[in-house]
Amino acid sequence: MRIALAGEALIDFVGHGDLAFQGHVGGSPLNAAVACARLGQPTGYLTQLATDLLGDRILSHLEENGVDARFVTRADEPTTLAFVERTPTTNRYVFYRRGCADSRWAPSPLPTLPPEVAFLHFGSISLLQEPAASAIERLVEASAGQRVVVLDPNVRAGLITEPSAYRARFARWLASTDLLKLSDEDLAFLAPGRTAADAAATWLGSGPRVVVVTEGAAGATLYAAGRPPLRVAAPRVNVSDTIGAGDTFTAGLSVGLLERGVARLDALAHLGDQEWGAILRFAAAAAALDCTRPGCDPPRRGEVAAFLGGT
Numbered sequence: 001m002r003i004a005l006a007g008e009a010l011i012d013f014v015g016h017g018d019l020a021f022q023g024h025v026g027g028s029p030l031n032a033a034v035a036c037a038r039l040g041q042p043t044g045y046l047t048q049l050a051t052d053l054l055g056d057r058i059l060s061h062l063e064e065n066g067v068d069a070r071f072v073t074r075a076d077e078p079t080t081l082a083f084v085e086r087t088p089t090t091n092r093y094v095f096y097r098r099g100c101a102d103s104r105w106a107p108s109p110l111p112t113l114p115p116e117v118a119f120l121h122f123g124s125i126s127l128l129q130e131p132a133a134s135a136i137e138r139l140v141e142a143s144a145g146q147r148v149v150v151l152d153p154n155v156r157a158g159l160i161t162e163p164s165a166y167r168a169r170f171a172r173w174l175a176s177t178d179l180l181k182l183s184d185e186d187l188a189f190l191a192p193g194r195t196a197a198d199a200a201a202t203w204l205g206s207g208p209r210v211v212v213v214t215e216g217a218a219g220a221t222l223y224a225a226g227r228p229p230l231r232v233a234a235p236r237v238n239v240s241d242t243i244g245a246g247d248t249f250t251a252g253l254s255v256g257l258l259e260r261g262v263a264r265l266d267a268l269a270h271l272g273d274q275e276w277g278a279i280l281r282f283a284a285a286a287a288a289l290d291c292t293r294p295g296c297d298p299p300r301r302g303e304v305a306a307f308l309g310g311t
Contacts, residue, residue, distance in 0.1 A: 244296025252283030
């Protein structure tokens, strides 16, 4: 296991008409875990699944995609459900999550990650409910300085009842974060009225060594101290939907870094623009391929290689 991810595990019901929904296994960090595994890196996931039929389906999905589930626990609480309505510009979500199994993840003691784990990902709605939120925070704090910690907040503003309190917690998470990836929608919520460059400059002084901001079809920009912003374009594809594209992009960053020998914090700081450009293009290609398919369906490593070879 080279990449570990912790977070929610749910079923996304994607709208295909008036009250017509198709179920897909989902959850932002879980989607990223599947993407990391499909892109060729040994990957593990930490969560708690229900013992119901939906929990069984989620576990099967992880195992079928080669994700190490040794740290997955089971409980009698129900599975979290999300209903997704696609619009021309974004996706609208409704969540049913109170008292569900993944939000009750709080193993004692916390699992000890294998020493070969180089990256730990966290974020999304798993940080909005206790006791899972505090358990994940403790796991991240225990990994700080030992492995590359990646935060993708994946903000769901409709679930956040106290924005100022959430932003204060976000500031605490940054102290343990090495690579911050967020979307332009996340940016608008976390730093309202500020430019990406201005917000990134502040965050780079609070913990992260690198900040990457994605802007959908407009591409992505990397910010790091002591260097100008580095921007890459998004590949042009026929979009089916954008569910999971950001999660796949995040996975592509970690996989791309590992493929270039970055498994330690000091190596992260010494990458040049040429290497970062290649990593960003790899992540953008993986995300673009996900957009050509319904639901979150990340590509395999060979698909990304073939796509990049033809672009």
